[in-house]
Amino acid sequence: MPKDITLTIDGQTVTAPAGTLVVDAAKRIGINIPVFCYHPKLEPVGMCRMCLVEIGRPVIDRTTNNPVFEADGKPKIQFGPKLETACTTPISEGMVVVGLSDKVKAARKDVLEFLLTSHPLDCPICDKGGECPLQNQTLEYGSADSRFLLDEKMRLSKHVPLGDLIFLDRERCIQCARCVRFQTEIVDDPVIGFYNRGRKLEIITDSQPGFDSIFSGNTTDICPVGALTTADFRFGARPWEMNNAASLCTHCPVGCNTTINVRREAKTGGNVSIKRIMPRQNETVNEIWMCDKGRFAYHFADSPDRLKNPLIRKGSELFQTTWTEALSAASEKIKQAGSGLVTLASGRLTNEDIYNLRKLTETQGGTFIGYSRMAGGEIVNRFGMLPGSNLGDLGKDSVIVVVSSDLHEEAPIWWLRVREAVKRGAVLISISIRPTRLDKIAAKTLRVEPGREALAVDAILTGDMADIVKQAKHLLVFYGSDGLGRKATGQLAAACARLLETSGHARRINSGLIPVWERGNTQGLWDMGAHPADQIVERIASARVLLVAGADPANDDPMMERALEKTEFLIVQDLFATATARKADIVFPVLAFTEREGTYTSGERRVQRFYPAVPAPEGLKADYEIAAEMGAELGLALESSAASLVFQQLAAEIPQYSGLTYPLLAKTSDQWPIVGRPDVYFGGTSYANRQGLGIHLPLLPLEDFEIPSGDLDMSLHPDAHELAVYPVTRLLDRGITVTTSPLLASRLAQADLFIHPATARKMFLNADMQVMLPVDGAAYPVRIVLDETVPEGAALIPRSAGVPIHEPQVAQVAPPVGDHASRVRS
Template identity: 45%
Template sequence: MAETVTIYIDGQEYRVPKGANLVDAAKLHGIKIPVFCYHPKMDAVGMCRMCLVELGNVVINRETGKPNLDAQGQPEIRWLPKLQTACTQTVSEGLVVTTLSEKVREGREAILEFLLTSHPLDCPICDKGGECPLQNLTMAYGPGMSRFIFDDKMRLDKHVPLGELIFLDRERCIQCARCTRFCEEIVGDDVLAFHERGRRLQIVTISEPPFDTKFSGNTTDICPVGALTTADFRFAARPWELTEVATICPHCPVGCNLNASTRQDRESGGKVIIKRIMPRQNEQINEIWICDKGRFGHHHSRAEGRLERPMIRQDGQWVETDWQTAYALIADKLKQYSSRVGFLAGPSLSNEDLWEMRRLAGLTGQDTRMGVWPAIVTGGDLIAEVGVGVGTRLQDLGPESAILVIASDFEEEAPIWWLQVKQAADRGAKIIVANGRPTKLDRYAHAVIHYAYGDAPAVLNSFTAHAISKKRTADKTFLQSRVDGYSDVQSGLKKVRTDYPEAADALLGAENLIIFAGGEGLALEQQRELMQAAANLLIITGHVGRPNNGLIAVWPGANVQGAVDMGFSPEATVDMLANPPAMWMIARANPVGEDMYAAQVIPNAEFVVISTQFMTPTAELADIVLPSMSFAEREGTFTNGLRRVQRFYTAQSPVGEAIPDWKIFAQIAELLGGGRPHVSAAAVMQDITRSVPQYAGLSYPKLAYVEDQFPDVGGDDLYYGGTAYNNYGGLGIQWPTTAENAEARLSVRPVTITTLDRVEGLLAVPVQLLYDCDPLFAPSRMMHQRISSPYVELNSQDAAQLGIADQDRIMLSVGDHQIKARARVNGKAPVGVVLLPLQLLESPPPTAPAVCVVQKVEE
């Protein structure tokens, strides 16, 4: 438990955490000190002066060590002569605070009067009206009448686009600098700044393209007035009209907690739709931040092109049908192809969807042919053994911690993890970044390793060899009593060179060590080697079985961890592409549009069934297409990359006849003798808890459990630390790993490095982008400017040898498969490597590295 001190606020005694900010400490006990510029996630600057209080200290007698007493027998207090800003004060023993005196009242009233002389009375039309701290604080602490002279009003631009997503009203800005400080301190993107001076001081964007950051929407949350608004919510609804629904971001493995602000809408025919997405505080996951993809990507759920009814292909044409007819036909085909069926699960299926799909696979006898898409990262069994300990919080990592990020472009694949690792570096944690190319995280790294693509497992072997040779392993008792296979690994690493001593020393000298392992530049077999090498390093050095230590997979989707937990595997996907089934059952995945090998294999299947929201390239060649609900239209659970099972709720009305995927599989299973379908996702979760050991004891009510969080950012909007909403949807539950059982034995295994067969040509390496053409993102129109036109990246040296200039049109040949795109010639791609963005190119690239031939083509 944190050390506490005694302070006195308005004559009452309180125990608070030592060193806490005074504003936060007071709020812990329900005492509101009003603020505008202060934010608990950023450094205090004391700019707005709204938090003025009187401060003093109890006078202690040096001889007795006890307080001096005045004539009335009360402790003597030495007061500071002037009002002080509470946000710049940390609490210490004996601190005395007065927040209710006449002097404080007059000071706050004066500050508000100064602010209002430059602030327009836009409240009736302002998007912040109804949840505006300036509005509320003026009512609580402001003057009863105005001395404002209308002719002296400052007139500034009111509808300034800072980019395509955020608008600025310069008249409303109170110069608190929250937005500029967020971009500078939290994100590290130099994109906003102050311009001019005095009353003409105003926010400007200083990047090209404007407001060029992946986290721009957070500035609208932390803005304490209506100066910054999002393009999708501007003039769209009033806060008191909205119903808040807890949900989970469906895009990446972070599992950010969101609030969907919903309302019946005239434009949607009276249906309930999402009007905006706001962050929901969860200090275990995303704190209070979300990326712009999570904030604005939800518009795909109401986009044109959503499938509304089941369709069957007849004589080469799509014919709409009813659900029962579709179910009956699928059941007949499953019986016909019972021994030749493959099941492929997409990354955004809920745990309930995955369980019912697994149950259906079991009824056909094909529960070993259950693949997860995309097959980029594996090692779920290793995560279950040595994943990060229960209670891990990335924001707790500081000078005593080290973080290794390997084979992942973090900002593109898991933006909030990138943000938290960057902040850990700011707090003194040692960040080691290892990849085949430069990434943005390099600038915050203690050490950067650029290896040849395919050599990632060798880098970790080198770290482990360094630990063994320098005798910096866990103690012998641990290795002997709990670890199997240590001697085999030790002997296998005797000849391994320790090539990165600085990085190795940083990792091995840390009290806490977390490894994030991705799949960039690795075939699936190599990625498995990387995960095993990471597990070896963590076990041998003793960084397992406790919070803030262990392994995290950078899964390529929101619920790949859940898919692995439910029995699906990337290896099964690779096997099905190599040995194709006659019939494919595909759910919320688009393999034909994303991978060249799948585009060659799946069209040759005898029968294809897909559940999807849009008519994707995979759906276009299917025999039956089933409309499924989006994440916003149903309830369920996701398991994020830290193994935290989280619940999401129904936010908006369904589109057409779409239903949840779990219900589709359950209805088909009933026709195969699988019993009567469950009536709710909660009932499916009960089945999961009885059959999946990690989920034993979970339930929807338990997942909805919430507790007080510190700092309390999502509470009262008089404080307004970042979001107007508490977490009422649940904080989720993180299931424990094997290593956390003190009696369990752990296994390390020698890692044999698999090298890529290289012939003449360049190595094509697929890379992930945050803004891509994923069917669950690209239909969001307002994000179209963020999605790049198709391109591939080449090193300038390779481009010069091939006679290719920047923006030339080129063709890549991988075997017989051809990909055409514009060339980007820069220093990011290593020599001999071509970087291929996934889900962006007109023709699907390979999802694993492959040798290619590149040539320039005529326009």
């Protein structure tokens, strides 16, 4: 721990750790030293000079090396002849900082005057108006007059697309380099930079496609002026016009804290609409960042294609009906089905939804199945991270293992936080079937044959990294499903648990197992008792009543689609008329997460609360309400009036949730850096967290639990004329919650089959060739893409890209028959 240093800033005594910069020390006691280029998450550069202050230091007698004292006994302070930048100067013992002198005030006026010589005076129409540091600081520190001529201002391009998501107004840029530094230092995507010099300096993108980074939206948050804007918010609203609601990103297991900005819109008939999604500070989860999927893939919530009324089948068609008729009919069928009821629930649902659905199912003697492509949740609940753990604490005494996961694509903020841990000295071991962006920062990269990942994990303690792993204070293991099926992920989770146990790191602070689940609340599925099941196709086909909530098996797998044809009666709860909903006998329209409250449990096993952002549309209900109202028809007492009451019930029943309440989940504590204050220039426009940091769950006991064992070699062995096809994950898939965002259309995963050039030559395949890929009795058109990083004899295909491959399989590709351009049934 660095020693504490005491100094004085504007007459106030401050104590802070050694190494703290003057600007940060001042911020800790509420003194705002103005900045533009400085950001507490970035390396200081001292470019803008807005933070100039007077700094005095104790005079030291060179003969005795002791301080020199004045006649009154106080240390003698000597000020330098020039002002110094508070953002690059570390504090020192006895330092005296003056930020309110006439000299400092004059310097601040000069800096602002120079910035405004070429800055457009378009505050009335600028997107940053109302949350603009330049505007605020000009009013507070600037001069009312200028010595420069208005007609000498630079005239530069406006509305310049850096990419399809971010626009640049070059006139507004003050050349602070925050955006460039963020892309280089924080996320290692140096795809934007400076071009030209002097007054002609401008930001450009040098990537193709433009501004090709999945974190690009963060640059608009930290831009201190209106130079960078997002495509969906540009000229969209003013900050003071919008209301804010605390929420969570539901797209991946990280559980990023967000703020949803809303306002009433004339174009929607006066209804409240979402204007933008912004990061909300949670230093133990997402800090103040978020990825572009979480920022832009929210349009599904206000899509005009949303279901608006219950539907009931009459003959071959679905017709609108009343809630009373739909609930009564569904409940009667569930009652008749008894133990023949099968419920499929996905991690898109909240804990409250899943709990009520399970209670409804189990009281009928039915089967409750968690719809997930990954296994191992029962292992995670015993070998996961302990309460008090924080990825931000990992450093030189830590080892991180990432196996079968491309974190950059599957959980971008975890990738970012692992990268930061490596920068602090953590040792990274990456185990995968193909190169990922983790390889660049890994101390050890193990490239394994697909299906043998669990064997590689078991071998870590007999390899050249064994001593480093055993001697580390912390060992954190991420496991995913890259190239794996559900059974293989279960074996992989078990191997990771053995590694933690054998190395002595199990159940230690800042150690443990983190699953890279495919959905935001898959951990909640396991906790609520919804586990994936074997023979799921057979269970669907044999169900007297199948209840599907938040899932679309008909679209995901041809075998499940055919099994649905054999189900006696199908009930669906969903946002859209999905392929499964179109086959249903009863369809219930549900609320989106933006229209309700609830809780999710992240992959780190942190329970977090979110709040409604827009009023619930008339005629829609939350999933937990629908389950409770069907239960009421059957005499089952389930809460339907409020999510908080459902949470009380589940907390009383599920051991690791014991004692949790909504008020506890809403608690916050002080965080650093300080963001969200009215000054807005220190941490950007990220929102302070005043609605809850979440609570880390305790681990379940190990008594009577044995780590599962089984066949660790899950590799495929195709014949010479066949390919072993392995599914991999892309961040921007073709799920319904992403395809409804028009901004992301050009970035969505395509139906491409990636193979090694040597494999292509053996099978007489060429780049860009269109072939048919058979999957479970159906054939799908795919495009051949040659990629030297793919293992020979194998092929990789993105999940949710139009071809329903979720398990590794052997396939024989064939040229398309005739002019087929869509799926062909065999």
